[in-house]
Amino acid sequence: MGKDSESESSAFEIRSNENIVEQTQARIKKTEELQKINSKSKSHQTEELPVYTKDSFLQSFNHIVKALISPQDEEVKRRWFKNNNESTSEIISFYIYRSVLTMFYLIYSIYALFQYVVNKSKLKFLSMAYKSNEDPSVINSDINKLPKIPQKLSFILNYKSEQEEGGGIEGLCDDGALIAAWCISSGISNISIYEVNGVLKRSVPELTKAIFEKFETYFGTENVPNFLIKIPHLNLSYSGVDGVLVDNSNEKTSNNGYYDIEISLLSKVDGRSTIVELTKVMAQLTKNGELKRSDITIKFLDHELRQLVGEEPDLIIIFQPYLDLQGYPPWQIRLSEMYWEPDNDTVSYVVFLRALQKYSTCKVNIGR
Amino acid sequence: MTDWLASFPLTQRVMEMGKVQICKSLRTGPVPQHIGFIMDGNRTYAKIKHIELKEGHSAGFESMARILEVCYDCGVKCASVFAFSIENYKRSSYEIQWLMELAKTKFKQVVGNGEICEQFGIQIRILGDLDLVPDDVKQVLLQAQEITKHNTRAVLNVCWSYTSRDDMTHSIKEILHKVTKNQLKVKDIDEDCISKNLYTGDSPPLDLLIRTSGVYRLSDFMLWESSKEGCDIEILDVLWPQFNAMNMVWILIKWSFSKTYNVKNKNLNPKATSNISNDNSNDSGVKKSLVNKL
Numbered sequence: 001m002g003k004d005s006e007s008e009s010s011a012f013e014i015r016s017n018e019n020i021v022e023q024t025q026a027r028i029k030k031t032e033e034l035q036k037i038n039s040k041s042k043s044h045q046t047e048e049l050p051v052y053t054k055d056s057f058l059q060s061f062n063h064i065v066k067a068l069i070s071p072q073d074e075e076v077k078r079r080w081f082k083n084n085n086e087s088t089s090e091i092i093s094f095y096i097y098r099s100v101l102t103m104f105y106l107i108y109s110i111y112a113l114f115q116y117v118v119n120k121s122k123l124k125f126l127s128m129a130y131k132s133n134e135d136p137s138v139i140n141s142d143i144n145k146l147p148k149i150p151q152k153l154s155f156i157l158n159y160k161s162e163q164e165e166g167g168g169i170e171g172l173c174d175d176g177a178l179i180a181a182w183c184i185s186s187g188i189s190n191i192s193i194y195e196v197n198g199v200l201k202r203s204v205p206e207l208t209k210a211i212f213e214k215f216e217t218y219f220g221t222e223n224v225p226n227f228l229i230k231i232p233h234l235n236l237s238y239s240g241v242d243g244v245l246v247d248n249s250n251e252k253t254s255n256n257g258y259y260d261i262e263i264s265l266l267s268k269v270d271g272r273s274t275i276v277e278l279t280k281v282m283a284q285l286t287k288n289g290e291l292k293r294s295d296i297t298i299k300f301l302d303h304e305l306r307q308l309v310g311e312e313p314d315l316i317i318i319f320q321p322y323l324d325l326q327g328y329p330p331w332q333i334r335l336s337e338m339y340w341e342p343d344n345d346t347v348s349y350v351v352f353l354r355a356l357q358k359y360s361t362c363k364v365n366i367g368r
Numbered sequence: 369m370t371d372w373l374a375s376f377p378l379t380q381r382v383m384e385m386g387k388v389q390i391c392k393s394l395r396t397g398p399v400p401q402h403i404g405f406i407m408d409g410n411r412t413y414a415k416i417k418h419i420e421l422k423e424g425h426s427a428g429f430e431s432m433a434r435i436l437e438v439c440y441d442c443g444v445k446c447a448s449v450f451a452f453s454i455e456n457y458k459r460s461s462y463e464i465q466w467l468m469e470l471a472k473t474k475f476k477q478v479v480g481n482g483e484i485c486e487q488f489g490i491q492i493r494i495l496g497d498l499d500l501v502p503d504d505v506k507q508v509l510l511q512a513q514e515i516t517k518h519n520t521r522a523v524l525n526v527c528w529s530y531t532s533r534d535d536m537t538h539s540i541k542e543i544l545h546k547v548t549k550n551q552l553k554v555k556d557i558d559e560d561c562i563s564k565n566l567y568t569g570d571s572p573p574l575d576l577l578i579r580t581s582g583v584y585r586l587s588d589f590m591l592w593e594s595s596k597e598g599c600d601i602e603i604l605d606v607l608w609p610q611f612n613a614m615n616m617v618w619i620l621i622k623w624s625f626s627k628t629y630n631v632k633n634k635n636l637n638p639k640a641t642s643n644i645s646n647d648n649s650n651d652s653g654v655k656k657s658l659v660n661k662l
Contacts, residue, residue: 100393104621105628112625196597271595272559279540279562283547283554293544298533301540323601330595334533338584338601364585 021307023281119343132349136185143186146360150314154192159199173207175347177214196326198267225260270309271329305331317355319347391441398627400575402446404590409581409607422466427609438616440522446571448525450589468505475512489521495567496530532591539565577601580608
């Protein structure tokens, strides 16, 4: 009797769970469409994407000198000059301290330059030592040496400007395809790729083309692995079976085919905005009395966000010179190991391998 | 050698002077408004130094006091320290008891003479689920919060029995509560709204997160805040008790350096920034917050 009611209530819970997920997805889709209409109604400007750029050292040096001469930062001013009457002695002391700080900047930039040279040459040397040779068996033997490998892997990629080498949409898709090929070779079947502005999500055809090409060079035209590309926030999925692209966005359930790799594409909207949308749906439900406030627990939210965004990755590999999560879904990074190579901004096999090597030596002990 | 030098009374004074001057010069550039600390490595430190576990924790506390002094001298408005995670309740009862005891004595000092806080004008806030904390400790914590609440110079957030997922859940619950009470409309819920209802809602946005002892994980600390674009995360290989003022100054210089030219970078590329706000044009709340920031 007791058991029965228990199972009933849990069944109810699951049903309401699905309800929430569906409603949230519907909401996200709606906002997405609105956004599209908005962007269409705006004049047909050539869309320029915010590009991931880096300064040369000469430029940054120039900025430092400029900053010394005119440190017109309101925040700084307010901090330094307590009242608005700037006495001459105060101004003089400000500039004295400011020049001391500039000296620190210079020392730091010299140190950073030194570090840059060291790191770059280290990477160069390592990339000569470890080569994938575009051969799965080489990668496989590299990975097999490791005591443990991550089950769920995530990558953060950056869209680079088209003028740069390996930039543009083509470069981005090529990087994505490269990653997929490495992961299949090392036996990882569940990955997600994060790109802030959703460029990758909008260029699925290009991505699949790049993946097919990459897989052919890696595994031969005879046995191209099957893959599944998912866009969780639009609830879309595309699969490549036997070298042919299948669009199963309209099918409710995917065909029970076996996929060698599942790639989910994430962007900024999967982060904070998804949590906001979920909160809105739950708020509506509580207002209608369909959901109790006490039902909302960490476990409950975890379940919802897993369905909406995806599982928590074991390892996040970041192909940029510093650690900045760029709005990565906050719920999913609780215990994820993060790896990035200082002063590296290319997607290269060495970084991938070193990340996995590092991961294999880490042990997670929650709280202890 | 350094120990021998430090034994002179004059060197101490010179060092102290130097530190103050360095902090003053750092104030003339951009300074992070809110820094988070994950104080990792106290137990490893105790193991390496062959001292008792509790002495390791005490050393960690002293290190924290040193670092916070530098931060506040440089003009940091708010510091958050991860003192005790909800997951830490899994540790041995002996250690939990000791940590609680340590917190009690230290906060009693604050309550007792209020010296440290008076000197710096620091407001202490306790963040976390205090229902899990034993009553006597809870009382002392709340007392410390009460006594320092009029201080305005800087804020110290002590995260005690805190995890970020718990924090986010708490925030969402608060919002739902407000919605049912008709204080908030469903369509007004946005990112800012969730940020405001987090435990750190009253603090400025997190600019820098520092983790020691070379672990490349966030361990459920400030996930919402630190995953935002523009929040730097620094991971250091030193253990927390070995983390000294010099390390801290170096990190602040690094942060300040990168901001000095990143700000310029934005000004040079107005197109790029305007595009970011276009991206969110459907969401008025997000747009508003972006406009404010820009």
